[in-house]
Amino acid sequence: MPAPPRRGPPRPSGPPGRPQQGPRELLTVTPDAWTQRGEAVVHGDKPLLVWAGIPGEKSLVRLQHEGMNQGRARWVEARSPHPLRVQPPCDRYDLCGGCPLMHLNGEGQDRARRALLRDTFKAQGLVLDDGVVEPIVASPLGAAGFRHVVKVIAGWSDHGHPRFGAPSRGTRSVVPIPDCHVITPVLREVMKKMAFLAIDHDLRPWSEDGQGVVRWMIARQSSVTGEVLVTLVAGRSSPGIGRWAEALSGEHAAVTGIHLHLNEGPGNSIFGRDGQGLVGTTNLLGGWTIPERLHGVNLRVGPGDFYQTNPAVANLIARDLVQLAQIKPGVPVVDLYCGVGGFTLVMAKQAGWALGVESNEGAVRRAKESAQVEHIPAEFIAAEVAEAAPALAQRLAGRRPVVLVNPARRGLEEGVAEAIRNLRPRRVLYLSCNPSALARDLRGFQAEGWRVTHIRPYDMFPNTAHLEVLAVLEAPELAEDEDEASLRAPQRRRVRA
Ligand SMILES: C[S@@+](CC[C@H](N)C(=O)[O-])C[C@H]1O[C@@H](n2cnc3c(N)ncnc32)[C@H](O)[C@@H]1O
Known part of the structure; x- marks a missing residue:
């Protein structure tokens, strides 16, 4: 069987520029700041981004990639670990990369975000009076199960198998995230069903050369009733989609509406707009919307609509x-x-x-x-x-x-x-x-x-x-x-x- 098409250019095969030092080299560094994405960074001739690092913590890190403009490393250990460091509670923390501050406790994350906000305003030259920037208002549900929407991307594993999950950190492959901590427990179940059923119904990841079907699978759960609205984003139509929707609605009672959005366009946007600027969706099964409630006001959220995470x-x-x-x-x-x-x-x-x-x-x-x-x-x-x-x-x-x-x-x-x-x-x-x-x-x-x-x-x-x-x-x-x-x-x- 020919190898499945990749979703983008191949990954770099090795670190150019410093042949005397292999990519697995161990270094001792002390990061000095956060990047906008939440990695620690060591500034120098060229920045070194340290996954799982913490500014101010002197650490042993493993070099993973060295590019022309920046290097990438993974934190290994610190003789005196930062007092706010914790073991990330997710076994996909490294692979997925969606939760870059999970190696910090709540206070550590708060400090990191405050520092980033300060740096961002400074970089943009925004000058504010004292006291204007207030403390960060905490998430009432804490750091787990707070996300009411999950966007599952379709792609390939490093070994060429269809995968549904999150874009993998630092590569172009996709990593399944069956135990994702940040989405609601029901969305975790729905996400797994969507992925297994896509494989069962041979709905393969779409690629720009016209092969495959699935681009994204999006599930949003109502914070009011718990109902789930699913939208399959496909690069082209396929008879398997209807069968997949039937099977999904039979497998999970919370799923009350399933929709299809066809996005044949290039690029990574989830939703495409038609000539009139509309996000077109087709109802495959069940209801069109789910309810939400905002400060005492009842709302409806449909497929393709934005609503806060x-x-x-x-x-x-x-x-x-x-x-x-x-x-x-x-x-x-x-x-x-x-x-x-x-x-x-x-x-x-x-x-x-x-x-x-x-x-x-x-x-x-x-x-x-x-x-x-x-x-x-x-x-x-x-x-x-x-x-x-x-x-x-x-x-x-x-x-x-x-x-x-x-x-x-x-x-x-x-x-x-x-x-x-x-x-x-x-x-x-x-x-x-x-x-x-x-x-x-x-x-x-x-x-x-x-x-x-x-x-x-x-x-x-x-x-x-x-x-x-x-x-x-x-x-x-x-x-x-x-x-x-x-x-x-x-x-x-x-x-x-
Ligand atoms: C961040 S969301 C905010 C939505 C809303 N305030 C809420 O909290 O649910 C931004 C919204 O702007 C809409 N949008 C994007 N560009 C727009 C434009 N140029 N004119 C009008 N609406 C736009 C999007 O469709 C989306 O619903």
Whole structure:
């Protein structure tokens, strides 16, 4: 049988550049910082990334790869181990690489993320007043079982067997993660069933040369009812998909909806959009959505919709948004990049009206339905933020709204920060999963005279170096008469289904 196609270029076969030192060489080093991904790094002529290392801990490490621009090593031992070091509780910690801070206890992880946030802001030249950056808000469910979504990639093992799991750390193969600690116990079971049944039904990993079928399998569990929504992302259609879905729904009672998304495009994006910008999905079995509940508001989440990874933390954010936005009844709220409308609806309840903008039409449909069911006065527009913003500025002229933005990792697209300022908001709340993009965008606001009053980080993704960060920006000026005028002239519109 010919070898299965790999998903990318082959792995480097050896360390170029230093032939006198093999890749298994042992070195003693003391890392001095964290990388954005959560590896310890030794800076020098060229950086050495130390998996499982800790800055400040003098350690013996094994060199694994030496490239032109950086080297990679694995921590072996330390004569005086760092007091916050622990044995990672996962046997795939090394292979998977999805939890780079799992070798630290809670306090150690917290310190690492705080240091990273500080370094990121510094690197971006963001200067903040003392006390603006608050302590990290902890994950209520701790560091295990908090993830309500699992994205299983299809690929090949090092030996050429089909595999479903996580991209392997440092290679292009895929590693099964049957006992993954960070997803819910039900998602662990569903993930295993999805993978075994894919093998049973000969649904092989898709490759860009048109062979195979499966690209991703995504399962999201409702934090309210425990129901699971599954989306199979396939590179092409196959009769085996229907049989796989039938078998899966029979094998796990929690699975209440199974969908297919066809993504024939190149690249690593999970979802492709059609000519109209839609994330198209086909219902294979069961229901279209699962319920979620955010700060007392009932929502629906469908296949292809974004919803926060850690719903318990999302609840804390929703609580804080209401408090930090200082929303008075009558002040309009605009929620840009609103997804299925959770934060929009929470804020609309407080303010009496809110408007959400989101490019994913399916998510907007769900948001409108939730508004109607919950009797919350909110409107939703399916559009790109940059396109919708000018009309919003006209509509809200003289109203001084509160604006919430929660863009994807890349941050605000070109022109969006200016479009937001043209809405003449009294306050902007900026929620981000990428502190670097956040800092860049905050600097732009500061340059226009805006003041950053709060930076509140949340431990949305325990065991990783990532943080969800909420920033509050105050407008340079707000005349009292303007405030009064905006409250006297509420422009409420009826919610349209
Ligand atoms: C990080 S998610 C936030 C969703 C929502 N705030 C929540 O917490 O559930 C970003 C959202 O922005 C949407 N999006 C991405 N680019 C967009 C754009 N240019 N215009 C409008 N929405 C966009 C995505 O579809 C996604 O739903």
